[in-house]
Amino acid sequence: MFNRIFRKVRDSIKYGTGINVSGGDEHQSQVDSRLDNNLQRLKGIFEGCADVVFREFSLGTEEPVRAALLFVEGLVEMVAINENIMKPLMYEAGHRNPAITNIFKLVKEKALTIGKVNETTNMEEVVEFILSGYAAIFIDGSQQVMLAHVRGGEHRAVEEPSSEVVVRGPREAFTETLHTNISLVRRRLKNPDLKVEMRKVGRRTKTDLAILYIKGIVNEKIIREVKERLNRVDVDGTVASRSLGEIIQDTSWTPFPLITYTERPDKLTAQLLEGRVAIMVDGTPIILTVPVLFMEQLQSSEDYYEGFFPASAIRLLRFMAINIALLLPSLYVAVTTFHQEMLPTPLLISLAGAREGVPFPAFVEALVMEITFEILREAGIRLPRPAGQAVSIVGALVIGDAAVSAGIVSPAMVIIVSLTGIASFTIPGYSFALALRLLRFPIMFLAATLGLFGIMMGLIFLLIHLVSLRSFGMPYMSPIAPATYGDWKDTFVRFPWWAMVTRPRLIGQKDPVRQARGLQPKPPDKDKGGSGNPGSR
Amino acid sequence: MILLVLVVFFLVLWLELPKLIRQRWWWELAVFAVIWALALVVSVAQIYDLPLPNPTHGLEYIFKPVSHWFEEVLS
Amino acid sequence: MEKGKITARQAMLLIIVAILGDGIFFLPTFVAAQAKTDAWLSFLLGSILGLLLTGIIIKLGLRFPDKTVIQYSEELAGTVVGKLLGIWYIAFFLVTTSYLTREFGEFLTTVVMPETPILIFMIFLSIAYSYAVYGGIEVMGRVAEFLTPIYIFLLIVMMGLSVKDMNLQELTPVMGNGIGPVIKGSIPPFAWTANVSAMLMLIPFINQPEQSKKASYMAVGVVGLLFVVNTMQAIAVLGAQEVARLEFPFFHLAATVRVANFLERIDALIMIVWVTGDFIRACVFYYVGLLGLSQWLKLKDYKPLVLPMSLLLVSLGIVQFDSIMEIHTWGGQGYPFYALSVEAGIPILLLIIAWVRGKSSRV
Numbered sequence: 001m002f003n004r005i006f007r008k009v010r011d012s013i014k015y016g017t018g019i020n021v022s023g024g025d026e027h028q029s030q031v032d033s034r035l036d037n038n039l040q041r042l043k044g045i046f047e048g049c050a051d052v053v054f055r056e057f058s059l060g061t062e063e064p065v066r067a068a069l070l071f072v073e074g075l076v077e078m079v080a081i082n083e084n085i086m087k088p089l090m091y092e093a094g095h096r097n098p099a100i101t102n103i104f105k106l107v108k109e110k111a112l113t114i115g116k117v118n119e120t121t122n123m124e125e126v127v128e129f130i131l132s133g134y135a136a137i138f139i140d141g142s143q144q145v146m147l148a149h150v151r152g153g154e155h156r157a158v159e160e161p162s163s164e165v166v167v168r169g170p171r172e173a174f175t176e177t178l179h180t181n182i183s184l185v186r187r188r189l190k191n192p193d194l195k196v197e198m199r200k201v202g203r204r205t206k207t208d209l210a211i212l213y214i215k216g217i218v219n220e221k222i223i224r225e226v227k228e229r230l231n232r233v234d235v236d237g238t239v240a241s242r243s244l245g246e247i248i249q250d251t252s253w254t255p256f257p258l259i260t261y262t263e264r265p266d267k268l269t270a271q272l273l274e275g276r277v278a279i280m281v282d283g284t285p286i287i288l289t290v291p292v293l294f295m296e297q298l299q300s301s302e303d304y305y306e307g308f309f310p311a312s313a314i315r316l317l318r319f320m321a322i323n324i325a326l327l328l329p330s331l332y333v334a335v336t337t338f339h340q341e342m343l344p345t346p347l348l349i350s351l352a353g354a355r356e357g358v359p360f361p362a363f364v365e366a367l368v369m370e371i372t373f374e375i376l377r378e379a380g381i382r383l384p385r386p387a388g389q390a391v392s393i394v395g396a397l398v399i400g401d402a403a404v405s406a407g408i409v410s411p412a413m414v415i416i417v418s419l420t421g422i423a424s425f426t427i428p429g430y431s432f433a434l435a436l437r438l439l440r441f442p443i444m445f446l447a448a449t450l451g452l453f454g455i456m457m458g459l460i461f462l463l464i465h466l467v468s469l470r471s472f473g474m475p476y477m478s479p480i481a482p483a484t485y486g487d488w489k490d491t492f493v494r495f496p497w498w499a500m501v502t503r504p505r506l507i508g509q510k511d512p513v514r515q516a517r518g519l520q521p522k523p524p525d526k527d528k529g530g531s532g533n534p535g536s537r
Numbered sequence: 538m539i540l541l542v543l544v545v546f547f548l549v550l551w552l553e554l555p556k557l558i559r560q561r562w563w564w565e566l567a568v569f570a571v572i573w574a575l576a577l578v579v580s581v582a583q584i585y586d587l588p589l590p591n592p593t594h595g596l597e598y599i600f601k602p603v604s605h606w607f608e609e610v611l612s
Numbered sequence: 613m614e615k616g617k618i619t620a621r622q623a624m625l626l627i628i629v630a631i632l633g634d635g636i637f638f639l640p641t642f643v644a645a646q647a648k649t650d651a652w653l654s655f656l657l658g659s660i661l662g663l664l665l666t667g668i669i670i671k672l673g674l675r676f677p678d679k680t681v682i683q684y685s686e687e688l689a690g691t692v693v694g695k696l697l698g699i700w701y702i703a704f705f706l707v708t709t710s711y712l713t714r715e716f717g718e719f720l721t722t723v724v725m726p727e728t729p730i731l732i733f734m735i736f737l738s739i740a741y742s743y744a745v746y747g748g749i750e751v752m753g754r755v756a757e758f759l760t761p762i763y764i765f766l767l768i769v770m771m772g773l774s775v776k777d778m779n780l781q782e783l784t785p786v787m788g789n790g791i792g793p794v795i796k797g798s799i800p801p802f803a804w805t806a807n808v809s810a811m812l813m814l815i816p817f818i819n820q821p822e823q824s825k826k827a828s829y830m831a832v833g834v835v836g837l838l839f840v841v842n843t844m845q846a847i848a849v850l851g852a853q854e855v856a857r858l859e860f861p862f863f864h865l866a867a868t869v870r871v872a873n874f875l876e877r878i879d880a881l882i883m884i885v886w887v888t889g890d891f892i893r894a895c896v897f898y899y900v901g902l903l904g905l906s907q908w909l910k911l912k913d914y915k916p917l918v919l920p921m922s923l924l925l926v927s928l929g930i931v932q933f934d935s936i937m938e939i940h941t942w943g944g945q946g947y948p949f950y951a952l953s954v955e956a957g958i959p960i961l962l963l964i965i966a967w968v969r970g971k972s973s974r975v
Contacts (some may be wrong), residue, residue: 338725342880450728450736452880453720456887457736461743467754468747481754482619549919557916565911569920576924583931592707593932593942600946600953607799607949611792 029123035066035140038123042070045127052130059139060090065103066140075133077152084113085135085148104142112137116149128206151179158184161263163430169305173263178208178282184265185212189272193217199230201244201281205237208282209244212268217275217503217511222291225472226277241281241288250470255435258471260292267301275508277472291474291507294466295491297429298322303494312493318426319492325424326436329366330447330455332416336362338451354410363448365409369417370440372399377421474506496520542580549573613913614749614903620823622753623814625760626896627807627831632838633893634715635804636767637862637886640843642944644856647797649783651852652844654794658801659836665956666808666832670825672963673812675972677821681812681962682907684973688965697958698908704954705810705901706925709894711939711947713737714929716890718936723863724883734929738922741894745902746918749817752895763888766881767838771845773869778848801839803948805832806955813900859936898922 032038039054046052051073058064069085088111108117118134120126126145130136133151158180161173174181182196197211209230213223229248238244241261249258262268263285268278271289279288298318303311336355340348358365376395380388396418403409420440427433439462446454469476479487484505489495498519502512550573557566582589618626643651676684681701686694716737717730744752787794808828818824846861849868855861866882902921906914933939966972 339880450732451725452883453724453733453736453887456884457740460740460887460891463755463758464740464744464747464751467758468751475750475754477754477758481757482622483757546923549923553916553919562912562916564909565913565916568906568909568911569916572917572924573920576920576927579924579931580927583927589931591932592928596707596950597942597946600949603949604945608796611796 031121031123031126031138031143031145033141033143035068035138038138039068041123042127055086057086057090059103059107068138069135070130070138071135071150072130072133074153075131076135076150080114080148080150080152081135085137085150088113089137104139104144104146107137107139108146112146112148114148114150118147118149119144120147121145131206132208155180164262164264164267164301164428166300166302166305169301170264170266172265174265174268174280174285174287176283176285178210178280181265181280181285181287182210182212185269185272185278188265188269189214194272201230201233202235202237205239207238210280212272212278212280214272214275217273217508218277219275219507219510222275222472222474222507223277226279226290230279238281239283241279241284241286244279244281245288250472254465254469255438256294256466256469256476257297257429257431257435258290258292258469258476260289260296260429261286261431262289263287264301270301270304273514274503275510291472292476293471293474293478293504294476295480297432298427299490299494300428304497308494308496315493318428321423321426322436325420325427325433326440326443327455328420328423329370329416329440330443330458332412333362333366333444334447334451334455337448351410351412354412357407358410359408361448362413363444365413366416366444367441369403369409369413370420370444373417373421374437478506479504539581539584542584546573546577546580613906613911614817616748616750616753617817617819618749618753618814620818620820620827622757623811623818623824624827624831625756626752626814626892627810627828628834629756629760629763629889629892630810630896631804631807631831631835631893632763632767633889634712635801635835636838636842636889637719637860638940638943639800639804639839640846640855640861641858641940642800643797643843644847644852644861645944647793648789648856649785649847649852650787650789650794651797651847651855652783652840653787654797655801655836655839655843657794657798658803659805659832659839661798661802662805662808662832662836663829665802665806665959666828668956668963669809669811669959670828672959672966673815673824674821675963675966676816677973678816679973680816680904680907681958682904685958685962688962688969688971695908697961698904701812701954701958702901702904702908704951705897705904706921707928708951709741709897709901710925710929710932711943712890712894712897713926714933715939716886716894717929718939719860719863719886719890720883722936723860724879731926731930734926737891737894738926740891741898742918742922744891744895745899746915749814749899752892752899755895756892759888759892763885763892764834764838766885767842770866770869770881770885771842774845774849774865777868778845780848782848782851783844799952800944800948803951803955805835805839806952807896808832809955809959810896810900812959813904859940898925 032041039056043054053069053071053073055069057067057069059067067089069081071081089107108119118129120129121143126136126147129147133149133153134147135150137146137148139146155177156175158172158175160171172184174184186194186196191214193215195211195213195215199209199211200206201209211223211226211230226248233244233247235243235247245259245261246252251258260271262271268287268289272278276289276291279290281288298315303315306314335342336351343351355362360368372395376392376399379395380392382388383391400414400418404411404414424433424437427436443455443458443462446458448454450457467475467477467481475482478484479491486502487504487506489500490504498515498521501515501517503509503514505512508514553569554566557569579589581587639655640651643654647654673681682698685697685701688694689697713734714730717733720733721728721730744755808831811824811828815821815824818827842862846855846865849865850858850861854864858864863879863882867879898921902914902917905921906917911917933942
């Protein structure tokens with residue numbers, strides 16, 4: 001009974017496809033051979049769309065034939081419309097080749113100077129193409145419609161990345177235009193094995209989507225999984241890649257990102273070469289890549305643009321930083337509340353001296369300061385840049401100093417909180433850093449109630465959670481657990497590039513070897529007197 | 538204390554019961570119910586200091602003699 | 613029911629901690645009470661017996677590489693006897709999990725946080741192992757892969773720190789009272805290393821079952837080595853009398869450590885070792901017991917039982933003992949025999965039946 005009612009309600013709120021052209025009848029979606037009928041229908045469809053241009057004209061043939069051009073202003077290159085469509089059709093189509101009697105064929109083969117032209121007889125397709133930046137040419141008496149690729153118009157140029165900054169390395173970042181983004185990758189991977197599969201998502205937005213992968217490296221299971229999950233997506237519209245990612249990732253019940261987002265073409269290329277799959281969404285410069293592993297969140301593309309000693313050292317430094325970002329306030333709370341005896345006496349005395357007169361227990365103190373810090377950080381991001389910096393300075397220096405001199409918090413706490421905050425900024429993965437900052441609070445609570453034991457239990461819960469996560473079928477904590485020691489060459493430290501002969505095992509197992517062995521620089525061979533290294537290609 | 542215990546027990550019920558009923562795993566549900574009830578009896582009895590059979594005492598009854606016998610043999 | 617697979621290495625790491633977990637903390641007490649200065653010889657003997665038993669267990673397990681002991685015990689010994697053996701095996705693992713939960717709390721209330729009620733610690737541990745067991749064998753394998761290396765590293769660090777306090781005179785006389793006490797003392801270590809019988813449930817979930825042979829021997833070998841070294845050290849630093857008297861000799865061993873004036877209290881390290889060890893040990897025992905129980909009852913899944921059973925185990929853990937002394941008496945005297953009746957008795961019995969009846973699921 002309830003089920004039936006529920007089903008009825010559900011059916012009644014099912015939403016339509018957005019564009020209703022046919023009115024239900026199959027024949028109606030075909031293009032009519034009479035121009036007036038077509039134009040009337042299209043005017044009905046585009047009623048109230050001021051940016052759709054209807055241009056009616058006559059073909060410049062001996063006996064004029066009526067024709068119409070449709071396009072959306074702003075999505076198309078006006079120069080191409082004027083020079084390559086209107087001009088030849090109105091003037092040059094007159095030099096009629098007697099061999100061609102069909103006007104439609106004549107226009108397509110002799111007049112239109114556009115590289116990419118599609119034909120269709122389907123009205124829905126016509127509408128879709130017009131809306132994605134094509135110009136449609138209708139000719140009276142023809143059932144076919146020409147769709148000329150004149151996409152262009154205004155968009156942002158390729159600029160420097162803003163969220164993944166590196167000191168050395170390419171300065172290009174993805175833009176909002178899908179085709180620009182694909183070309184940025186294609187320029188770096190001149191290989192027919194780089195496959196780009198297009199599809200559309202969103203019933204109303206019809207957002208273009210591209211799946212990129214390198215055939216022969218990518219694990220077939222992953223690519224099948226990606227396609228299956230994208231097929232499952234049935235949404236009204238998607239404006240940002242994040243909202244799509246939330247639907248296709250393995251589980252939402254985790255603070256950790258199970259999909260990475262990058263805006264760097266160089267990084268994306270390297271990831272594709274490791275056997276990953278990229279999903280590009282039109283209209284956003286943030287590209288999704290899957291699968292992703294925990295440890296990758298701690299790696300920056302900078303690591304590969306710097307020598308391997310400094311890069312490895314910086315990586316180890318980041319490990320310290322995540323431990324600080326996650327645990328330092330909790331350790332402080334636990335030690336000052338429960339385990340004072342663990343500290344060396346002089347340190348204990350100075351800490352106790354600093355805490356003297358502070359009215360709150362360490363936990364409340366830490367909680368208040370951490371939340372204040374998070375508010376300042378958020379304000380600094382949301383405000384326009386110059387004001388944002390002012391807020392950070394006022395917040396950090398003035399409030400911190402005032403709070404200490406007013407005796408509300410201890411100076412030690414200010415040190416702890418700022419250290420924690422700064423440490424969390426060293427993490428390259430932005431969403432990952434957010435997750436860590438969030439998890440700091442429950443662990444702090446455990447520390448305040450149970451001391452070190454609480455922290456320990458918190459970490460065990462965290463570990464169980466992490467090892468049970470999967471990203472598109474890949475265990476999230478690999479290569480640590482399950483351990484694949486071969487991949488440790490690029491995990492905690494970064495080995496020199498000549499030592500990274502194999503790809504990450506679980507992801508790129510189809511074609512594991514990526515370069516020749518023995519590429520390390522050697523002194524010249526004395527016997528032969530040569531100068532190069534023997535392994536180089 | 539008793540309230541807290543009941544809250545925990547019903548939390549467990551709330552977490553697991555719907556899944557079992559949805560999948561129509563009646564045998565699993567029966568086993569679940571038996572263990573759940575047993576646990577409830579033991580903890581409530583513990584709170585009110587009621588006498589309970591102690592499985593360890595049973596095991597001791599069996600294995601203490603073995604232990605003694607073993608010591609005598611080796612002494 | 614359980615679709616996950618683990619590697620032989622993960623199984624090895626699980627077994628290592630499943631034996632060491634609490635054993636390294638207070639087994640020396642039981643053994644030193646019997647064998648005095650020869651306690652380390654008892655550990656050596658116990659570990660050798662453990663290695664022999666490992667051979668038997670692996671022989672049996674690899675006869676049926678795709679089944680657990682609960683599944684083939686009926687096939688081997690008939691329905692009634694098979695079922696009885698099965699529940700005997702399962703009950704041991706579940707009861708031991710309950711002991712472990714209690715013991716976990718006892719240690720922490722005794723040495724780390726005396727003001728906190730014991731129930732809090734027990735509940736936290738039971739949530740942790742329920743969560744891990746709920747995740748399945750893969751999750752447990754990965755947890756072990758992450759934690760066990762850290763665990764062993766910390767153990768070795770702590771042993772290393774007290775090397776300078778050793779007085780080898782304490783270890784003499786060797787076998788002053790003949791071999792009798794040594795054999796008597798070897799029973800608890802044997803019962804602990806016999807925990808390798810958990811492999812009887814794990815073998816079907818190892819992706820290459822043949823490798824479980826090497827993994828099990830390695831596990832027992834590593835454990836034996838750590839046991840012997842740890843006991844020698846405890847006796848050499850604290851003296852046999854003291855070891856036999858203390859509740860947690862390993863803790864006191866570490867508490868005596870003083871390095872360069874600033875590393876005075878390494879209790880925190882001890883707590884990490886204890887929590888990790890007991891957690892993984894409890895995971896293994898709980899998993900084996902629960903999976904066994906649901907196979908024994910022919911359930912479709914063991915997961916619905918995870919939470920109610922952990923409630924039962926926690927409440928039983930409180931009920932079963934009145935004090936830590938009682939745990940120690942039982943742990944040193946009756947329990948090892950109980951453990952051996954399950955861990956050695958069942959595999960030996962089943963292997964003999966399998967030999968006689970010539971049964972094997974291997975092609």
